[in-house]
Amino acid sequence: MPRVRILDRSGQVLAEAELAAGAALAEAARAAGLPLPFGCLQARCGVCRVRLRAGSLAPPETLEALGLRSLAAPPEQRLACQARIGEGAVDLEAAGAAAAPRDGD
Numbered sequence: 001m002p003r004v005r006i007l008d009r010s011g012q013v014l015a016e017a018e019l020a021a022g023a024a025l026a027e028a029a030r031a032a033g034l035p036l037p038f039g040c041l042q043a044r045c046g047v048c049r050v051r052l053r054a055g056s057l058a059p060p061e062t063l064e065a066l067g068l069r070s071l072a073a074p075p076e077q078r079l080a081c082q083a084r085i086g087e088g089a090v091d092l093e094a095a096g097a098a099a100a101p102r103d104g105d
């Protein structure tokens with residue numbers, strides 16, 4: 001199972017878990033107790049945005065792609081409420097409304 005790590009802005013690992021490839025990131029992260037914020041769970045609010053720091057998730061499906069576009073999210077961001085875990089390890093940083101803004105966001 002791929003290792004999913006949650007990092008803070010400085011790159012420190014806050015939490016990690018091995019999650020099943022193909023699983024919905026939101027559900028798997030919640031079940032594993034990973035510290036990711038969620039809101040609407042419908043690709044609308046952007047609270048669940050994560051920044052990919054390393055690795056990759058499965059390609060966005062239609063609802064996530066529409067949500068990312070409506071939120072004007074940069075290419076390195078994904079919606080954790082819609083994304084599915086890929087085949088390999090991934091490092092993520094929370095980047096939604098609960099995360100502090102950074103230059104370029």
Ligand code: FES
Pocket residue numbers: 038039040041042043044045046047048049067079080081082
């Ligand atoms: S929880 Fe609202 S967009 Fe993902």
